[in-house]
Amino acid sequence: MDDHINADPFVTGNDENERLALEECAKRQRVDHRVSVLILPAGRCTLAAKFARLGASVTVGDAPSARREAEGRILASGLRDDIAFTPFELNDLPAEPPGEPYDIIILRRGLCSMPYTQARSIVRQLLLKLKIGGKLYISILGLHSELGEGYTAGELPIEERFATLSPALASKYGIERPVCLYTERNLFMLLLEAGASVLRTLTTTYGNVKGVAVRV
Numbered sequence: 001m002d003d004h005i006n007a008d009p010f011v012t013g014n015d016e017n018e019r020l021a022l023e024e025c026a027k028r029q030r031v032d033h034r035v036s037v038l039i040l041p042a043g044r045c046t047l048a049a050k051f052a053r054l055g056a057s058v059t060v061g062d063a064p065s066a067r068r069e070a071e072g073r074i075l076a077s078g079l080r081d082d083i084a085f086t087p088f089e090l091n092d093l094p095a096e097p098p099g100e101p102y103d104i105i106i107l108r109r110g111l112c113s114m115p116y117t118q119a120r121s122i123v124r125q126l127l128l129k130l131k132i133g134g135k136l137y138i139s140i141l142g143l144h145s146e147l148g149e150g151y152t153a154g155e156l157p158i159e160e161r162f163a164t165l166s167p168a169l170a171s172k173y174g175i176e177r178p179v180c181l182y183t184e185r186n187l188f189m190l191l192l193e194a195g196a197s198v199l200r201t202l203t204t205t206y207g208n209v210k211g212v213a214v215r216v
Helices: 016-032 046-053 064-077 116-128 167-173 184-193
Strands: 036-040 057-062 083-087 102-107 130-140 197-203 209-214
Touching: 016 046, 016 102, 016 130, 016 209, 036 046, 046 057, 046 064, 046 083, 057 064, 064 083, 116 130, 116 184, 130 184, 184 197, 184 209
Parallel strands: 036 057, 036 102, 057 083, 102 130
Antiparallel strands: 130 209, 197 209
16 A cells, blocks of 8 residues: 555555565465455455455455445456455444454555554454454555655654644645554554554555554
8 A cells, every 4th residue: 555655655566565465375275275354445456356366265345435346346357256345444343244253454554544542442453353363464654754744743652643744745645634644663562552463564665664463
């Protein structure tokens, strides 16, 4: 999601987290033969198709308004038996989504649209939807990315950091609502405080942040 922020903060290019998740899926498939994957949000369903072609059972979650487009893309991929759409809002997680418990959850965006304490609660809930040993892959917009320029909450502690972008960048990227921008350490602490075992975090070339954690 976040690697190409100079073009679009939500476009995935050569995404390290996605590469790692696909490698994890391939390894698990050799042992379990039917890996369960959740991807949030659905996007163009191209990532879901990559997992399905590895033999995984994939659920894509997104707002109800995205259903028609997502299901059309799933149908066009020829993988309708392997990919399912389910309404899935981060601030109102379904109790028992299809495919739970998951081996892999990929959260490509959404956490920055809520305050830190709420994001921590969401991550904790997502961890509980993983199998023991399942992995969570998170991407989030970075404080040290272009979006941090003129961001008035940049000097505040993460627990208080929730504000609008500068007018120019809000207009450029169509992000008008308040956001919480993260440093790599902020994401590490978010995962740790949510109860995960953190495997790795990284900051991309464009200043955005990614992490991988496991449910223990």
